[in-house]
Amino acid sequence: DAGVTQSPTHLIKTRGQQVTLRCSPKSGHDTVSWYQQALGQGPQFIFQYYEEEERQRGNFPDRFSGHQFPNYSSELNVNALLLGDSALYLCASSSDRGDYGYTFGSGTRLTVV
């Protein structure tokens, strides 16, 4: 049973560029959340998708956008990259509200230079 899969594993981008990160949820999960984890910090909630709609959003600028597909997979897009966007981006899946916890993928390490 595959867990949460994310791609790519690592990515290096230049300031001002755009990036797309991808996530496939664990089998049986229909809700995908994205988190940003800076070095030495806990993960910060970006947004959550359910039934192909953004259900809740954290305190992130509009440069961060996402999408969920009918097969529950999801993309995170970041436009106009800043040096401060360098972080580990984590995808977490759950069934609906995630009352029983979220399963995290291995993450995408984004470096902006």
Added chain:
Amino acid sequence: QKEVEQNSGPLSVPEGAIASLNCTYSDRGSQSFFWYRQYSGKSPELIMSIYSNGDKEDGRFTAQLNKASQYVSLLIRDSQPSDSATYLCAVGRGATNKLIFGTGTLLAVQP
């Protein structure tokens, strides 16, 4: 005041000892609480969830919740060097139960 607070550590304990990790939260309406373990360079792994006041045990791990004091703790008995990691406390918030994380406590178990 941070929404979820943890002592960043490092917390150093000898092998075989009990490690005690603590977490406080600010929102009295919080209903779900989680402990995640994160090895260096890896993603968080759920090790315990707790929803009611009291203790919940799973193997060597015990989670304790006191909603009146807005306090959650994790005890690790018979600590092993393989337990050395950062332990993240997370609180579920709102209708979507989004997770609010603390900054994590680094645990080092000395052989």
